[in-house]
Amino acid sequence: MPTRPLVFAAVGLVGLLLALPVPAASNPCPSNAFMDVSDSPGAGEGYPRPRLEVECDGDELVVSSNAIPHYEFVQITPNPLVELNRDYRMPLNPKLAEQPSPLPLLGPSGVAINGIPLFGPNEGPVPPPGFGDPIYNAIMDSCMGHTARQYHYHALIETCFDIAREANEPSPILAFGWDGFPVYGPFGCRDEACSEIVEFKSSWERLRAPRIDAWDAYRFVPKEGAEYLDRCNGHTHDDGDYHYHATATWPYIMGCFSGTPSADAGRESDRQLSRRDGGRGRPPGDDPRPTVEQVSRAAAELEIDEAKLAEALRLTDGRVAPMNYVAAARALGIEARDLYEALGVTAQLPPPGARGGPGGRRRGAGPPRQGGRPRGPRPQGPRPRQ
Ligand SMILES: [Zn+2]
Ligand SMILES: [Zn+2]
Structure with a gap:
């Protein structure tokens, strides 16, 4: 007689379903x-x-x-x-x-x-x-x-x-x-x-x-x-x-x-x-945030206010903007290269004189774009919209 095993199987299945957590939709x-x-x-x-x-x-x-x-x-x-x-x-x-x-x-x-x-x-x-x-x-x-x-x-x-x-x-x-x-x-x-x-x-x-x-x-x-x-x-x-x-x-x-x-x-x-x-x-898509210690050390080395450096690096105020070392250096009035070195991070962008080889990586070698060939879009001159 196949009915009894079937009934048991059905009861068993219901029990199993009740015991299982509801799967996420x-x-x-x-x-x-x-x-x-x-x-x-x-x-x-x-x-x-x-x-x-x-x-x-x-x-x-x-x-x-x-x-x-x-x-x-x-x-x-x-x-x-x-x-x-x-x-x-x-x-x-x-x-x-x-x-x-x-x-x-x-x-x-x-x-x-x-x-x-x-x-x-x-x-x-x-x-x-x-x-x-x-x-x-x-x-x-x-x-x-x-x-x-x-x-x-x-x-x-x-x-x-x-x-x-x-x-x-x-x-x-x-x-x-x-x-x-x-x-x-x-x-x-x-x-x-x-x-x-x-x-x-x-x-x-x-x-x-x-x-x-x-x-x-x-x-x-x-x-x-x-x-x-x-x-x-x-x-x-x-x-x-x-x-x-x-x-x-x-x-x-x-x-x-x-x-x-x-x-x-x-x-x-x-x-x-x-x-x-x-x-x-x-990779430029990466956004590793420097640690508090890194920022503190860098601020001392660069002789700039720690809070100012943190702000320029967007590490305060709950901001979720991507890290931009070049913009941060610009805001602080220092060379991007100096900021990289003080923080102990690898450059995000081609160093100045990138075509000239490693000499371009020297500290204080000038603004990041100097000697570096700008890549990507070069418009005929930005025409800001009002
Ligand atoms: Zn909506
Ligand atoms: Zn684009």
């Missing part, structure tokens, strides 16, 4: 948030076709692309458009970290729904002395992209992703950060019933013209009102889901990571960027 694979770029016009004649594949592997979202835009490439910087084949891995079930963490100073921090990487809201050391707001400096194409080592975005324009949104509809997802949280366009529902569509706004304020050192030109000031976003440019809706919104003003996409960025998301790109510097120094 896994997000569905968001692959259909991404574009099908296979029949898009592509970047133009002579360029590779855009490639984009998206899948979920266990608890990871895997985006594989060649970083070629699905629309006509318009060259803005002197860098050519090149294919960069990469797999980007992000958590499928992102969680808020205890503390937000800084974006990489250089290199990708996420990927858009067409497979193009996102960079933070600052440029590299160009135009010299650099690290300015690339949108303010007008070195972007009409989709807020341009080429460095690879084509990348510093802001997101909804219409560039073939999105025809009605005014009474919320914006769709435009990208994902390395921490796995989605980045929606600027418009969304004010409440769960979606009684009204509002444009979400950055809470960062501009202190001065952000031609150089963008992270020192803006300050996060929390604001009242449901339309204002947190310092990472995100918020939690009534349904409890956290996400970022692209905004019309700085930081445009993300201001920091609210979740934990996946460890290997941008690693390959960092290596490539590092190789561009002749393999010197750490």
Whole structure:
């Protein structure tokens, strides 16, 4: 008689199910948030076709692309458009970290729904002395992209992703950060019933013209009102889901990571960027914070106030800006090289006279860019927008 064992099996199964912890709900694979770029016009004649594949592997979202835009490439910087084949891995079930963490100073921090990487809201050391707001400096194409080592975005324009949104509809997802949280366009529902569509706004304020050192030109000031976003440019809706919104003003996409960025998301790109510097120094995407002891020792050696040094290095005030030694040295009126040496850190950027070999690494060898060939975008002269 097979009934008894079956009954026992059923009772056993119910008991087992009751005893097991409730498994955490896994997000569905968001692959259909991404574009099908296979029949898009592509970047133009002579360029590779855009490639984009998206899948979920266990608890990871895997985006594989060649970083070629699905629309006509318009060259803005002197860098050519090149294919960069990469797999980007992000958590499928992102969680808020205890503390937000800084974006990489250089290199990708996420990927858009067409497979193009996102960079933070600052440029590299160009135009010299650099690290300015690339949108303010007008070195972007009409989709807020341009080429460095690879084509990348510093802001997101909804219409560039073939999105025809009605005014009474919320914006769709435009990208994902390395921490796995989605980045929606600027418009969304004010409440769960979606009684009204509002444009979400950055809470960062501009202190001065952000031609150089963008992270020192803006300050996060929390604001009242449901339309204002947190310092990472995100918020939690009534349904409890956290996400970022692209905004019309700085930081445009993300201001920091609210979740934990996946460890290997941008690693390959960092290596490539590092190789561009002749393999010197750490990957530019890295952001190792000096210890209190290092700062204290460096302040004594440089004969500057310890608090001032900590502030210049963004180690105070709960700031989550990426570490920028060059900007910190500039703010302190000292040579970047002296700051590196005093802190005992490896240079982030090519030393002065990089082409001249190790002689360029001497202490006090002049400003970082002197003798060094500026790389990357060289606009015809920044034309600040008002
Ligand atoms: Zn850029
Ligand atoms: Zn939202």
